[in-house]
Amino acid sequence: MTLEGRFTSRFHDERIAAWLGMALGVSFGTAFITGLISHFMQHPPEWLHWPSRPVNFYRLTQGLHVIGGLATIPLLLAKLWTVYPKLFRWPPFRSLAHAMERGLIFLLVGGALFQLVTGLLNISYWYPFPFFFTVAHYWTAYIVVGALIIHVANEWAKARRTVMRRPNDGLDRRSFLLSVFASSGAVTLLTVGETVSPLARLALLSPRRPGVGPQGLPVNRSAVAAGVTESARDPRWRLHVTGRVQRELKLSLAHLHAMPQHTVRLPIACVEGWSASGTWTGVRLRDVLTRAGVPADAQVRAESLQAGGAYRTSQVDPRHWRDPDTLLALSLNGEPLALDHGFPCRLIAPNRPGVLQTKWLTTLVAE
Numbered sequence: 001m002t003l004e005g006r007f008t009s010r011f012h013d014e015r016i017a018a019w020l021g022m023a024l025g026v027s028f029g030t031a032f033i034t035g036l037i038s039h040f041m042q043h044p045p046e047w048l049h050w051p052s053r054p055v056n057f058y059r060l061t062q063g064l065h066v067i068g069g070l071a072t073i074p075l076l077l078a079k080l081w082t083v084y085p086k087l088f089r090w091p092p093f094r095s096l097a098h099a100m101e102r103g104l105i106f107l108l109v110g111g112a113l114f115q116l117v118t119g120l121l122n123i124s125y126w127y128p129f130p131f132f133f134t135v136a137h138y139w140t141a142y143i144v145v146g147a148l149i150i151h152v153a154n155e156w157a158k159a160r161r162t163v164m165r166r167p168n169d170g171l172d173r174r175s176f177l178l179s180v181f182a183s184s185g186a187v188t189l190l191t192v193g194e195t196v197s198p199l200a201r202l203a204l205l206s207p208r209r210p211g212v213g214p215q216g217l218p219v220n221r222s223a224v225a226a227g228v229t230e231s232a233r234d235p236r237w238r239l240h241v242t243g244r245v246q247r248e249l250k251l252s253l254a255h256l257h258a259m260p261q262h263t264v265r266l267p268i269a270c271v272e273g274w275s276a277s278g279t280w281t282g283v284r285l286r287d288v289l290t291r292a293g294v295p296a297d298a299q300v301r302a303e304s305l306q307a308g309g310a311y312r313t314s315q316v317d318p319r320h321w322r323d324p325d326t327l328l329a330l331s332l333n334g335e336p337l338a339l340d341h342g343f344p345c346r347l348i349a350p351n352r353p354g355v356l357q358t359k360w361l362t363t364l365v366a367e
């Protein structure tokens with residue numbers, strides 16, 4: 001018996017593979033675009049100045065990215081299952097063209113699995129791999145999308161024919177596809193609560209949920225993990241404003257409290273997929289920067305007390321620091337900031353990834 005002869009299920013079927021392929025095209029396309037948005041919001045090239053509105057734009061795109069990625073897992077597994085007899089076809093290739101086609105499939109399947117597994121590990125805060133997650137996930141995305149485009153070009157005509165023709169072989173493809181889409185839907189339902197608060201109680205599969213954490217908000221990196229428990233509580237703490245300024249400022253916490261206070265409702269939208277809104281009160285960043293005489297086109301680097309770590313500083317471009325909703329927050333949900341949320345003072349700005357909402361601020365440098 002040939003190897004293929006052993007794969008007997010009738011669901012190894014081209015029509016099912018074509019439908020699943022189309023669903024995967026949409027979900028991978030969405031993940032790719034939202035992933036690029038996330039990458040270029042975190043690492044904007046010099047010419048790119050993201051707007052600070054709509055306030056929840058990043059929250060939406062990153063929610064789509066992570067939840068869409070999770071919903072893709074059942075689709076990809078089902079697709080691999082329907083086509084896997086082909087993957088084991090022997091001899092492995094018949095001609096150079098066939099060898100290239102199979103090499104492409106290898107890149108596509110390997111790359112797609114790599115993206116889903118590393119993404120899943122990342123949102124579980126588990127880094128068992130030796131490389132830096134964001135870099136590997138970002139570059140592999142281009143490989144997958146490149147291979148996907150060639151694959152779609154190769155298969156388009158055949159898939160179209162298969163989908164257009166109504167087969168009458170009595171195979172119940174509809175139930176098979178419905179159960180795959182239902183598992184995808186179930187994954188979405190059990191995770192979407194990590195960003196849509198009313199569904200938080202259903203978010204059984206998410207590591208973080210809105211509403212769970214000090215002052216009703218999850219914590220990504222705690223003060224202990226960041227090594228700032230003493231420096232953040234030191235009464236000699238000052239916010240230092242320096243760089244391209246007309247006058248340097250060293251503001252105490254009392255000083256900041258004495259300035260006009262504003263309250264905004266803004267989310268923390270973590271790149272790891274969870275997001276939650278808080279009510280923040282504090283001083284407008286632009287009020288402090290104007291007082292120091294910072295030029296209107298300056299980039300501002302916000303630095304924390306944290307000694308090391310990738311997220312100890314962030315860049316605030318003029319569109320964000322001039323926004324009236326961008327605050328040096330001193331309180332959250334009606335209480336002074338908890339140590340874990342960035343006491344004595346943290347940055348909170350509209351339409352900005354969570355990684356850039358720097359906690360435990362100590363210095364603002366105008367550049």
Ligand SMILES: Nc1nc2c(c(=O)[nH]1)N[C@H]1C(S)=C(S)[C@@H](COP(=O)(O)O)O[C@H]1N2
Nearest residue numbers: 218219220221270304311341354355357359
């Ligand atoms: N100094 C500092 N600020 C930081 C971080 C950090 O590691 N160090 N983590 C960021 C990340 S990844 C997120 S999602 C938000 C989370 O804020 P929260 O813990 O108050 O919810 O803080 C950001 N600010």
Ligand SMILES: [Mo]
Nearest residue numbers: 270271354355
């Ligand atoms: Mo984050």
